[in-house]
Amino acid sequence: MSQLPKQPAEVSVPTSADVARLAGVSRATVSYVLNNNSTVRISEPTRRRVREAALQLGYVPHAAARSLRAGHSRVVLLPTGRLPEEPLHHFFQELQAGLRGLDYTVVQYGNAGLAADESARAWAELRPVAVVVPPGITLSPHGTEVLIRSGARAVITLGPEPVPGAHGLVMDQRLVGGSAVEHLLARGRRRIGVVMPQEPGLASFSEPRLAGARRAAERTGAHVRPLPLHYEEQSATRLAERWRDLRLDAVFAYNDAYAMLLMRALQDAGIDIPGDTALVGADDLLLGRLLRPRLSTVRMELAIPQPLAETIDRLVHHPGSAPEHHDLLRTSAVHRESS
Amino acid sequence: MSQLPKQPAEVSVPTSADVARLAGVSRATVSYVLNNNSTVRISEPTRRRVREAALQLGYVPHAAARSLRAGHSRVVLLPTGRLPEEPLHHFFQELQAGLRGLDYTVVQYGNAGLAADESARAWAELRPVAVVVPPGITLSPHGTEVLIRSGARAVITLGPEPVPGAHGLVMDQRLVGGSAVEHLLARGRRRIGVVMPQEPGLASFSEPRLAGARRAAERTGAHVRPLPLHYEEQSATRLAERWRDLRLDAVFAYNDAYAMLLMRALQDAGIDIPGDTALVGADDLLLGRLLRPRLSTVRMELAIPQPLAETIDRLVHHPGSAPEHHDLLRTSAVHRESS
DNA sequence: TTGAAAGCGATACCAG
């Protein structure tokens, strides 16, 4: 550990004791006043003196000390990896607003480059009262136990599949691949490529999407073929060059961004969309509507935006209930011009 | 405040005292062993006993208690607003990695819907040892003082302009508008539109970009005209409909995403790009290269990615130095086909 | 080499 110097310019941080001294009361009284504690009655002049003293000193309560004393924090931890794709980002904003309204402190913890078990430990050091694990971040059953044992009252995962021991709001990514392929099948396509992004961290999405695509195709005897692709022009060009050899009549491009990349490469290679090959993305981004032909896509909706905050609050107050798993994701294919 | 029940399923969180008891040593010894304290020599068998006990109990240290005792945390706070645009996101990842390597805990604090002074207080409650305020989040001089008085050793802003009292890594967004307009002027354009996104939270970027555009144009007597635009197809279509009346021969579209939106609308309205109107974006996203014509853009680079972590560490160890301001942003126009 | 004990800041009991 590095030692920090104690002397230089040590700005004295005002504590509740300082407020008490300035107001001429005890620290207990300060606490009562500043927390509006209603079980004890404090005279109005005293209240005012305390509040003025706090203001004058610029007193800010010390969250760590408070939660140490209380035995639990008000921190809801939200580990983050890569930046959240759009449907999720909105969901987080809602969740944060909801939790803030219930007086929780939402804290995001950047998880880049930490192994699954390390990170659970790192989260646990902060003693969060609840943890919400988004898709793309892995939480092992062991990690769940570490969190629970460190005092977390609610551990909630949002992911392709439930984690034992944790409450799960399952976002079954297989539905995305399923919707895309069903849409293509309905339009008479039979030989379907599925783009597999090679970017690290996307496998936990792309694998289940592929699985869902396969499942949908199996029933009909259609053919599904995974297509590795980097998010680079070059990679797309190479894929497009060997397109005719692949003999595919449709492709599900993982999402709209990859779809745009691929569409451009295919068009530059003289492939007609949707004539030769139908193309479907996912996410329903605005940019898809700007392409020519307009991009067909899979729209995703997350049920329960605001209620999740309340669910967490409920779990915090009544922990120990058996883990529940709810399905969160609704998908629907949106037909435009590319399929 | 809500009262949490104490009884139900209260999982006893293991403390260092529990570890000590199980290992048959004192809490002091546990602390020495687990922190690899080198100023004191503990026998190897004891060390092993302690470590095994910690492992067996699943002991995780309590960060709040630790920093309470230490008098300062290892938390670097990174308030966030809307999701970071791409050049910044990468910068944050680097910063986080660097700080983690120096044994800091980087914590993001979602700031959606908080007034400037409220938020400074909220941040201060966490007693961060340093705060890095990204562009788009406002920090007042008063807020800076609150943070410093609450023990923050380093307050660093990344923004269009420096904040008094805080160290600043200035990202002068005027440079972006300046580069774009200079590029257009160099290619003989004289009547230049500047897209102003109407989305909330973007004004702190778009206003200085417009100012930079104006400054660049002034010297040459060229004309600059702000063009309000929502990030919606409809809005772009309406703008395109009155395009010929505007009599502009060029437009700086704020960034690549807005540029794409506008390009499509203009093309659908029969405007030739770059023949009738030159178009420049910003951010150098991949999608710009996929457009036809390929999109000219302003590339932004942030100097000092890794070193910032070290700068923060230095400030933490030697606080009280006079606020410094460094210019962080480098911009350059990238000519492709749309201008 | 190990242990006892003080104390960081805030809160909530119990007396006065």
Added chain:
DNA sequence: CTGGTATCGCTTTCAA
């Protein structure tokens, strides 16, 4: 109505 005080988990000085 207000004040003293024990306590949360951890680190670190001082003694043994």
